[in-house]
Amino acid sequence: MSAVKIAERFSDLQPSLMVKVFRAAAQVEDLSNLGIGEPDFNTEPDIVDAAARAGKEGFTHYPPLPGFLDLRQEICSYWDKKYGLKSVPDEVFVTTGGIQSPFLLFQAILDPGDEVIVTEPCFVAYFQQVEYNGGRVVTVPCLEENGFNPRAEDIEKAITPRTRAIMLNSPCNPTGAVIDRVELEKIAAVVEKHDLFVVSDEIYESILFEGEHVPFATLPGMKERTMTVGGFSKSHAMTGWRIGYAIAPREILGLMQVLSIVQSFGVNSLAQKAALYALKTQEKKVMERRDIFRQRVDYALERLNAIPGISCLKPGGSFYLFPNISGTGMNSEEFTFWLLEKAKVAVIPGISFGKSGEGYVRISCAMSLKDLEKAMDRMENALKNR
Numbered sequence: 001m002s003a004v005k006i007a008e009r010f011s012d013l014q015p016s017l018m019v020k021v022f023r024a025a026a027q028v029e030d031l032s033n034l035g036i037g038e039p040d041f042n043t044e045p046d047i048v049d050a051a052a053r054a055g056k057e058g059f060t061h062y063p064p065l066p067g068f069l070d071l072r073q074e075i076c077s078y079w080d081k082k083y084g085l086k087s088v089p090d091e092v093f094v095t096t097g098g099i100q101s102p103f104l105l106f107q108a109i110l111d112p113g114d115e116v117i118v119t120e121p122c123f124v125a126y127f128q129q130v131e132y133n134g135g136r137v138v139t140v141p142c143l144e145e146n147g148f149n150p151r152a153e154d155i156e157k158a159i160t161p162r163t164r165a166i167m168l169n170s171p172c173n174p175t176g177a178v179i180d181r182v183e184l185e186k187i188a189a190v191v192e193k194h195d196l197f198v199v200s201d202e203i204y205e206s207i208l209f210e211g212e213h214v215p216f217a218t219l220p221g222m223k224e225r226t227m228t229v230g231g232f233s234k235s236h237a238m239t240g241w242r243i244g245y246a247i248a249p250r251e252i253l254g255l256m257q258v259l260s261i262v263q264s265f266g267v268n269s270l271a272q273k274a275a276l277y278a279l280k281t282q283e284k285k286v287m288e289r290r291d292i293f294r295q296r297v298d299y300a301l302e303r304l305n306a307i308p309g310i311s312c313l314k315p316g317g318s319f320y321l322f323p324n325i326s327g328t329g330m331n332s333e334e335f336t337f338w339l340l341e342k343a344k345v346a347v348i349p350g351i352s353f354g355k356s357g358e359g360y361v362r363i364s365c366a367m368s369l370k371d372l373e374k375a376m377d378r379m380e381n382a383l384k385n386r
């Protein structure tokens, strides 16, 4: 018997399906890995140098809790210049990755049994973030026939007296869908009518292929009701630095900062200085990487749509594709493990991103065109010779 007793609420916690896929994929030699949710690029060397310089200049101490003022100022001016989102440094909280702020927000706003509407398929962490903080997830499916976008009317139907917040993500992981202004305005009207709060995860805003990215907080009346999640992981290929941020009303950020004291106590000083440098200098590089992602996504899209049994919508942004594999007769888990065995190609089953992801898989275009070509050849051959 172990001396450690696991808390009741976590006692039947199992590794997620995604983890199972990664474990199985790790056993495959010469793998084509389309499962990875991060850019394949290394962080630009001059960003790394900026961190090293900061270290030598003495930025090796505890950072201010909300983040360095110069970085928060730069974040404000980035969102203002690019999207007209006006904010002041007090409305910015630098966090340990983009992932930390929704967790802290749910911790700050949820009483047991409170509900959060999560539009799905989605980044899976949201589900646990709500549940670990005593909340209940109410899902709203985003269907292929609607371009994988949430519809305001579906969101409104899911509202109950316990609803506290709505979680949006555009461009979306895993579908690449971008919610257009008209639908966002309809959602904003619902939010206003029911006096709700929105967590708008916009971490992929810089990887946009067409249309416009509309920060939810820029819609009339929404700034006071929105926490915008931003970051550097995807835009600046800085996943390993663990830095992101939230832009939100200062009252809620104040509480989140207090809660973070016992958890992370500020964000790595060198990562903050690197992020500051990145925001000031990397616009061109960010766009270059966006164009590379676009090329890869376009290529893979064409290849996928030529494979019998598979059809795929064109994503508006991100580096993901979310093909419909239901024509193969397999469900998303069966398809994933079959593909891994027969073609040595790793993808993520759509069901891992929520119930409405069944019938789809996520493909990440985080590899060179040459490697992508090899992966698509393998996939095509396996499916044709079934």
Ligand SMILES: Cc1ncc(COP(=O)(O)O)c(C=O)c1O
Pocket: 037, 096, 097, 098, 099, 100, 123, 169, 172, 173, 201, 203, 231, 232, 233, 239, 243, 244
């Ligand atoms: C939609 C979405 N939000 C947030 C994150 C977390 O990003 P970070 O690395 O900044 O914590 C991810 C990472 O995959 C993501 O896909």
